[in-house]
Amino acid sequence: MPRRPLIVAVLLGALTLTGCTSTPAAAPSPTPTTAPTVAHSGDGTMVIGTLFPMTGDNAGSGAAQVAGTELAVRDILAEQAIPTQPVQLIHRNSAGDLATAYADLVARGVDLVLWDATTVLPADAEGFVGSAAVVALGDFANGGSPLAADEAFTARLKTADPGLASTDGGAEAYDGVMTAALAAVITGDDGGASLEAGWPQVISGRAVCASWGECVFALSEKQIVDYQGITGARS
Template sequence: MRCTADVRRSHPHRAARLALPAALAAAALVLTGCTTDEPMPVPTEPAPSPTPFREVAPSGDGRLVIGTLLPTDGDTAGLAAAQIAAVEVAVRELNDNGGVLDEPVTVFHRNSGGEPGDQLEAAFADLVERGVDVVIGPFGDALVEQALPLAAEAGVALISTGATGELAGADEGFFARVVATDYLQGLTIGQAVVADGASSIAVIASDDAYGEAIADGVADAAAASDAASSTVVTVTASDTSAASTVADADAVIVATSVALADVTAGMLADLLDAGLSPASLWLASAAAADYSGSLDAGALEGARGALLGADADDEFVERLRFADPFLGGFRWAPEAYDAVLLAALAATVIGDDGGASIIAGLPQVAREGAPCTSYGECLQFLIDEPDAGLNYEGLSGPLGMRVDGDLDEAAFGLAVYTDENRPVRDGNLLTN
């Protein structure tokens, strides 16, 4: 029999881990043009087994509604535009594949403002009034911390693309992020330094949460190696003199926050003057800036740094430009796209679109299981291998999602400094 069909999935079922929900159990295809005389096989449900995942009560209404809460004006408006376009691309992909839980997905975009305040609170309230289940954003740590209690009260999930710090209230079961924490960045850099053969590692850290988190990650990487040790030197905006005292270490990692940007160049010059080879120098993301106008030519040539935010490949850029032809850049777009697909897959495997269910479902679709890279492919795996689990491999890199909503593996851009003291992306830096 030759047929043209749009076969939807329908079977009401909820379970803790990858038991097939309504969107998957009655049929195996959403397609146009098929030739078959055989009935479509109905996938069997996996036998229940104990899991370490969080279990929550269903709270959704069966229709996934997504919001974005990003700064659409001010200095970071360009970053918001790329993420909003990515969310639109992702939602279109969801709906082209039958939606989520047999229903089309809708999306609303709101302006968070650049700083915590009334703008964010009003925008969040408007999204809640429109019935959102999950919000992509806010972007920075301070904005997320303002939104967290609002999200917990409303039962709305937050998935941030840019909040990297330790956050008060992030453990309430309504928060996750698709960007590595500062600690994980430190761990990943530390692993790379140890792999290079360094036995003595010095971390020049700003006297703040960022510097402390990077230093803690490096220390854990060194301790795990049994072959390296780390020392931390703390600097402030008014006193960077201690930095030059560690120039004889096998590797020096500069972990100064943006607050010390004005003094970091001078500190680097002192380090190099004290005899540190650029090949032994690493710069964490906040310090991995362009120093072409502040250091002598060639001073940093060969130094390495970590970059946040994945590159958008040509195919994805084309999709983004279709959504917004006026985009001036694409940074953080892969992360926003991944956030939407993760939320949709989590709602699918749990069988519920409630905010708590989405966060609880994330480790079930981005950790261990069958690797998949698109919504349609992941859905097909749930049909073909219902007991194998899912491991969504995102555009932004590996997404080892923990129960607490943080990643335990990630990909950073690996920057190598040119003779012009500019960081140029040269591959990726992966957590081991």
């Protein structure tokens, strides 16, 4: 059964932050991050739809990925200085009626769709999600296989869902949400086109950061970030 949407606040416009106490993990980059210019289409709420397996043989992974996304949002909320930008998570079943799931996400105005880390993104997916950006979480996986979560991250996932039987995909889902939120900060917009344009900029720089706080601080210092989260380096 679909879970109720989780709504929290995430910071946009973080480049004007003051009073942040986190520190970046690398030396400053020479120029500020600049994303390709696209027309802003966001409405002030970044709506992330997920398509994870909620039934069938991979349902355990689906639960882990739901937990990973919700943990990421919770971490963003815990570290931010000025909560101004709502984020909504809407979870749907990739192992069920996909046509219905796509239609429901479009009807709810999602800006981004995160696809299951354990299966290949359908070739026609982008044609069914309107103006939303689509990200295959398998792109975060090392060699195509979800990361084996260590004991510490497993414990953190279980704070979001104590009944987890698997952690497959949890790390990829966590990093997917973090990358999307940072893309929104870089572009100053939560629309699908802006998220797609900002996504590569999250991993394009020399200022390595491993958490929301570190990355936002680096951006506020006009550094070009390279987010290396739970799944490690991607650039």
